Amino acid sequence: MNSISIFDIFKIGIGPSSSHTLGPWKAALQFIDGLESHAISRIHVCLYGSLSKTGVGHATDKAVVLGLLGFDPKTMQTSQINSVIEEVKRTERIKVGGKEIEFKYDRDIIFKPNAHDLHPNTVKFVAISDTSLIKEEFYASVGGGFIESPHQNDEAEQRKLPFPIDKGEDLLKYTADNQCKISDVVLKNELSIRSEPEIKDKLETILETFLDCIFAGCSVDGVLPGGLNVVRRAKGICDKLLDGQQFDNREEWLAALKKAPKDFNSVNKWISCFALAVNEQNADMGRVVTSPTNGAAGVIPAVLMYYYLFCDFRSKDSIRRFLFTAGEIGCLFKKGATISAAVGGCQAEIGVSAAMAAGGLTEVLGGSPEQCLMAAEIAMEHHLGLTCDPVKGLVQIPCIERNTMGAMKAITAANLALEGKPKESKVSLDVAVKTMWEVSKNMSSKYKETAEGGLAVNIPVINPSC
Numbered sequence: 001m002n003s004i005s006i007f008d009i010f011k012i013g014i015g016p017s018s019s020h021t022l023g024p025w026k027a028a029l030q031f032i033d034g035l036e037s038h039a040i041s042r043i044h045v046c047l048y049g050s051l052s053k054t055g056v057g058h059a060t061d062k063a064v065v066l067g068l069l070g071f072d073p074k075t076m077q078t079s080q081i082n083s084v085i086e087e088v089k090r091t092e093r094i095k096v097g098g099k100e101i102e103f104k105y106d107r108d109i110i111f112k113p114n115a116h117d118l119h120p121n122t123v124k125f126v127a128i129s130d131t132s133l134i135k136e137e138f139y140a141s142v143g144g145g146f147i148e149s150p151h152q153n154d155e156a157e158q159r160k161l162p163f164p165i166d167k168g169e170d171l172l173k174y175t176a177d178n179q180c181k182i183s184d185v186v187l188k189n190e191l192s193i194r195s196e197p198e199i200k201d202k203l204e205t206i207l208e209t210f211l212d213c214i215f216a217g218c219s220v221d222g223v224l225p226g227g228l229n230v231v232r233r234a235k236g237i238c239d240k241l242l243d244g245q246q247f248d249n250r251e252e253w254l255a256a257l258k259k260a261p262k263d264f265n266s267v268n269k270w271i272s273c274f275a276l277a278v279n280e281q282n283a284d285m286g287r288v289v290t291s292p293t294n295g296a297a298g299v300i301p302a303v304l305m306y307y308y309l310f311c312d313f314r315s316k317d318s319i320r321r322f323l324f325t326a327g328e329i330g331c332l333f334k335k336g337a338t339i340s341a342a343v344g345g346c347q348a349e350i351g352v353s354a355a356m357a358a359g360g361l362t363e364v365l366g367g368s369p370e371q372c373l374m375a376a377e378i379a380m381e382h383h384l385g386l387t388c389d390p391v392k393g394l395v396q397i398p399c400i401e402r403n404t405m406g407a408m409k410a411i412t413a414a415n416l417a418l419e420g421k422p423k424e425s426k427v428s429l430d431v432a433v434k435t436m437w438e439v440s441k442n443m444s445s446k447y448k449e450t451a452e453g454g455l456a457v458n459i460p461v462i463n464p465s466c
Ligand code: SF4
Pocket: 295, 296, 341, 345, 346, 347, 349, 350, 387, 388, 389, 390, 395, 396, 397, 398, 399, 400, 402, 449
């Protein structure tokens, strides 16, 4: 597992969920690979455990169909999604591997609420001909858009890195030996995987996606889909804070933001506005970057915007450093614990994203490697035990607001670490990772993305079965 790239953590995809939308979508794409040479007559899909219990709210059914149709979540026009799905439902046909076959939405997507032994998020695809089984494959969607199958792993291929990192203490050793920052070590590892221009290009795409997503979220109001009637709030907050300033495009909007008041309350509202914007887009099947998941996709962009607008932002290079450090902290949690809410609850999503953002922000604000890890530890320490209880199985309540809280905690954690003395700290990041994993194992399944506990069952105005 020591070969995870930060670009495995920051993936571009479509909302609302990395484990329930992006992962199953990628699994479907992997499944159809090679099927074109077979005479398939039918495909069916079984969604197990959490993918079944919160699958409709998380658009898992749509994701597997879009994957079977061969659409790429990185590039598909999000505005096309509903019409493509409606067409499949209407015609009861899909085209897989160049061949059109019958596909009845209600018959061929099967929801099995009991968890499969492989993982709480398991999906099975079966392709048959008129006479025999052609292919059957199980995939586990293990969080953050990562998938694994008994026959192959997704991105966790065994690359040999110059600086293998499993724990925070590995990072501290390399930075001390080389008298460098965490981001320097991460860059050297990335350079062993891909060229410098490719790294720059990928980082640029991530930043553009962050900005497009925030801008889109601040430009649209209305009600989110899914039946909860959650009203979008980012645009209203943004308009109020901009106090009538006009803009015609993203660049003019950014210029207006730069002139925004910088008193504490305004800054606090901006951070919330950016986090809400991303997660409102995510809830509406918009394009987001897993950071490390879709449900928690708003924390890192919100903290980056805080850095860009309200701190001593110098150059784009500092944003690269932020993302490298944040991404490596995400890798540490994936290796030592989990980034799947179906395994660890929301501490694995918002908790990890806050730890990542705290570490990244600390580095660009001049913190030492020890202070970066201290910030990540503080951020996680105060998310331990956080439940995943999405109302109606939608990534809306508490998810959207929860990103605002994650962003604020990340900034507080960074500031505490920047004023702190890591040598005096009693809790290391490695201990926080280990503790989070133990809490995950002890947490009731009611609080692991099943919508069977917490807020999901305590809002009387909502009928969970509708
Ligand atoms: S409660 Fe947290 S972990 Fe669960 S779906 Fe929402 S954001 Fe994700």
